Amino acid sequence: MDDNPIEQFRNMKLPQVPLKSVITGVVSLVAVFTLFSTVYQVEPEEVGVVLRFGQYSRTTNPGLHFKLPFVEAMTRVPVQRQLSQDFGFQTASSNARNGLAGQQRRVPEEAVMLTGDLNVAVVEWIVQYRVADPRQYLFEVRNLEETFHDMTEAVMREAVGDRTVTEVVTIGRQDIESTVEARLQELVNQYQMGLTIDQVVLQDVNPPDPVRPSWDEVSQAQQQRDRLINEALAEYNAVIPRARGEAQQAILQAEGYALDRVNRAQGEGSRFSTIHAAYRQAPVVTRQRMYLETMQQILPQVGRKVFVAEDSTDVLSLLSLDGGARATTATLTDTTERTRGNQ
Amino acid sequence: MNRNLQILVALALGVGILLMTSVYTVTEIDQVIITRFGEPISDPITRPGLHLKTPFVDKVNRFEKRFLEWDGVPNQVPTRDRRFIFVDTYARWRIVDPLRYLETLQGSEITAQSRLADILDGETRNAVARHNLIEIVRTSNRQPADTTINIQEVQETLEVISTGREEITREILKAATAAVSEYGIELLDLKFKRINYVPEVQQDVFARMIAERQRIAEEFRSEGQGESARIQGERERDLAQIQSEAFREAEELRGTADAEATQIYAEAYGRDEEFYAFTKSLETYQRTMDSSTTFILNTDSELLRFLEQPR
Numbered sequence: 001m002d003d004n005p006i007e008q009f010r011n012m013k014l015p016q017v018p019l020k021s022v023i024t025g026v027v028s029l030v031a032v033f034t035l036f037s038t039v040y041q042v043e044p045e046e047v048g049v050v051l052r053f054g055q056y057s058r059t060t061n062p063g064l065h066f067k068l069p070f071v072e073a074m075t076r077v078p079v080q081r082q083l084s085q086d087f088g089f090q091t092a093s094s095n096a097r098n099g100l101a102g103q104q105r106r107v108p109e110e111a112v113m114l115t116g117d118l119n120v121a122v123v124e125w126i127v128q129y130r131v132a133d134p135r136q137y138l139f140e141v142r143n144l145e146e147t148f149h150d151m152t153e154a155v156m157r158e159a160v161g162d163r164t165v166t167e168v169v170t171i172g173r174q175d176i177e178s179t180v181e182a183r184l185q186e187l188v189n190q191y192q193m194g195l196t197i198d199q200v201v202l203q204d205v206n207p208p209d210p211v212r213p214s215w216d217e218v219s220q221a222q223q224q225r226d227r228l229i230n231e232a233l234a235e236y237n238a239v240i241p242r243a244r245g246e247a248q249q250a251i252l253q254a255e256g257y258a259l260d261r262v263n264r265a266q267g268e269g270s271r272f273s274t275i276h277a278a279y280r281q282a283p284v285v286t287r288q289r290m291y292l293e294t295m296q297q298i299l300p301q302v303g304r305k306v307f308v309a310e311d312s313t314d315v316l317s318l319l320s321l322d323g324g325a326r327a328t329t330a331t332l333t334d335t336t337e338r339t340r341g342n343q
Numbered sequence: 344m345n346r347n348l349q350i351l352v353a354l355a356l357g358v359g360i361l362l363m364t365s366v367y368t369v370t371e372i373d374q375v376i377i378t379r380f381g382e383p384i385s386d387p388i389t390r391p392g393l394h395l396k397t398p399f400v401d402k403v404n405r406f407e408k409r410f411l412e413w414d415g416v417p418n419q420v421p422t423r424d425r426r427f428i429f430v431d432t433y434a435r436w437r438i439v440d441p442l443r444y445l446e447t448l449q450g451s452e453i454t455a456q457s458r459l460a461d462i463l464d465g466e467t468r469n470a471v472a473r474h475n476l477i478e479i480v481r482t483s484n485r486q487p488a489d490t491t492i493n494i495q496e497v498q499e500t501l502e503v504i505s506t507g508r509e510e511i512t513r514e515i516l517k518a519a520t521a522a523v524s525e526y527g528i529e530l531l532d533l534k535f536k537r538i539n540y541v542p543e544v545q546q547d548v549f550a551r552m553i554a555e556r557q558r559i560a561e562e563f564r565s566e567g568q569g570e571s572a573r574i575q576g577e578r579e580r581d582l583a584q585i586q587s588e589a590f591r592e593a594e595e596l597r598g599t600a601d602a603e604a605t606q607i608y609a610e611a612y613g614r615d616e617e618f619y620a621f622t623k624s625l626e627t628y629q630r631t632m633d634s635s636t637t638f639i640l641n642t643d644s645e646l647l648r649f650l651e652q653p654r
Contacts, residue, residue: 054370055391114480114538116487116501119552120545139371141435142409150414150433154534158508161480161538164487164501165552172488191410191435191531210549214556221560225567232574236581243582247589254593258600265604269611275622276615287621294625295646304637307647 037069045080049134059134077134082198085149087111087156088124089203112208113157119165120211124203125177127152127184129195136194144193151191155183165207169215173202364398376404376441387441404450406441410531411452413459419541420468424475427544431537432467432515434459436523436530443527455526462522463533466515474511479538482508508535 041064042048048060052072060074067074088111089104111122129148131137141147159179163172181200188195207215279286299305369375374389379401388394389408396403417431436459438444448454471479481504516533523530540548612619632638640647 051371053393054368056371109537112539116481118476118480120540120548140409142407143412147412147435150536154433154536157535157537158482161508162482162485167487175488207552208549211552211556214553218556218560218563221563225563228567228571229574232571236574236578239578240581240585243585247585250589250593251596254596258596261600261604262607265607269607272611272619273614276618279618290625291645294628298628298632299638301634302632302636302638303634306637306639308639308641
């Protein structure tokens with residue numbers, strides 16, 4: 001033995017391992033590895049795309065499958081899963097590192113856009129899509145998700161750029177959604193991205209924050225207008241139908257008056273005619289009778305009766321006695337005179 | 344025996360290395376140019392699969408076959424109507440002539456991206472400066488839909504454009520296509536991703552938007568008051584109409600009835616005017632005389648003439 005370390009190494013006693021077990025170990029290791037690169041499973045929502053030496057070979061459906069080890073490679077594509085991208089905001093689930101699940105973070109540079117009347121709107125939306133053609137999805141476009149994101153932003157701004165800010169914020173939502181959806185699908189087909197757009201959904205669509213109070217003022221003013229109009233209409237409705245009814249009432253009352261008047265006239269007229277016809281039979285005696293009958297009726301009711309001699313002239317002195325200026329005084333002299341004269 | 348095994352292993356290793364260096368794969372996503380001592384010796388190989396080459400001397404240069412992205416940085420650009428905006432564009436491109444691409448850009452994508460940026464940013468700047476802002480924002484002359492705000496006084500209109508966003512991007516694309524073709528690059532499309540006002544302008548725009556909203560709010564208030572006054576006037580007019588019409592009709596009815604009654608009376612009483620006066624007088628006496636009446640009768644009267652001297 002010398003001190004040369006090489007000599008020492010050479011003379012070191014290796015542990016005695018039988019050659020046979022070494023070969024068995026290596027062979028079984030290789031066998032296991034080969035098995036793992038031969039068998040693969042495709043989950044229900046995916047398909048497996050198999051490449052042989054980098055060349056597309058086949059697409060396999062869910063289930064257990066075999067491929068050639070080492071020369072074939074398999075990529076899974078989730079064709080059934082609905083994928084989605086957020087614009088103008090990010091949900092924490094897509095950015096799980098910070099652990100704030102469900103919380104949203106605004107991305108204003110994506111959301112702020114110009115409208116067709118050169119105003120500014122803040123639009124947030126999501127796009128849901130699916131892989132329709134796994135081959136195109138894998139092989140036609142690099143950084144597909146990013147490209148898709150850029151495209152969608154451009155298409156949304158195109159749509160918003162053709163609308164007034166009022167339209168965008170109020171009634172244009174559905175119109176924008178369907179326009180963007182159609183245009184996006186068109187571009188996806190043009191780029192051969194192998195995607196289908198399921199839907200475009202607008203989330204919060206607002207005027208920019210500094211402008212918002214004035215928008216609220218508009219809706220307030222709108223409500224104020226509606227209130228004023230409604231109040232005026234209410235007042236109108238409170239007065240006019242009633243006036244119509246009252247007008248009807250006045251007319252009906254007049255009709256009543258008219259009926260009354262005419263009927264009375266007819267009644268009195270026919271009474272007179274009847275009496276007159278009878279009177280004509282014996283005018284003198286009837287006249288006498290009527291006069292005396294009337295007197296008979298009147299005189300018992302009269303409070304004071306004063307009989308004056310034919311030649312008495314001082315009637316007034318008599319009257320002053322009772323001092324009753326309030327009393328009705330009837331002097332029959334003239335009447336009798338006239339009555340008599342008319343006979 | 345031991346020695347033979349060693350030779351066998353060495354031989355296998357040698358063959359293995361030789362094989363490894365004389366085959367290469369082309370995948371679905373790339374294309375290859377073989378260079379021998381730096382000299383391209385073949386057309387681009389785009390067919391995916393296993394291919395052969397001369398070992399050691401041939402070098403495989405891979406290029407992307409897919410559509411590639413180019414994402415511009417926001418540029419501050421003035422439009423023709425002197426408005427300063429940030430323009431952010433993106434483009435899709437691909438390598439159509441790898442040989443050219445290799446020769447002109449040494450096959451470096453970083454170089455390609457910066458060449459694209461130079462060309463596209465320049466063309467975008469030119470195009471934007473040639474057009475008014477509205478042309479860049481709008482695509483078509485679509486008419487705005489009726490919003491609830493579109494009362495007659497507050498009609499919102501969109502300015503009419505002659506070129507439009509899509510046409511402008513097409514112009515940029517056309518100009519850039521010629522410039523990039525020398526690099527073996529094809530541009531597929533270019534779009535304005537974002538167009539925004541620069542911050543100072545943005546403040547002005549916000550102020551204008553606020554003023555615009557306030558104007559609309561005023562219109563609403565004024566419309567409300569006006570409409571309310573109109574309805575009030577309508578109410579007063581309708582009321583006057585209803586009441587006066589009713590009055591007229593009632594008076595007409597009364598008048599007609601009065602006339603008819605008068606005619607009836609005249610006809611009946613006219614047969615004997617004197618008798619009418621007699622009976623009506625008697626009737627009146629009956630009605631007017633009561634307990635408060637002092638009745639002075641001359642003994643000469645029709646009633647009392649028998650009192651003094653019964654004949």
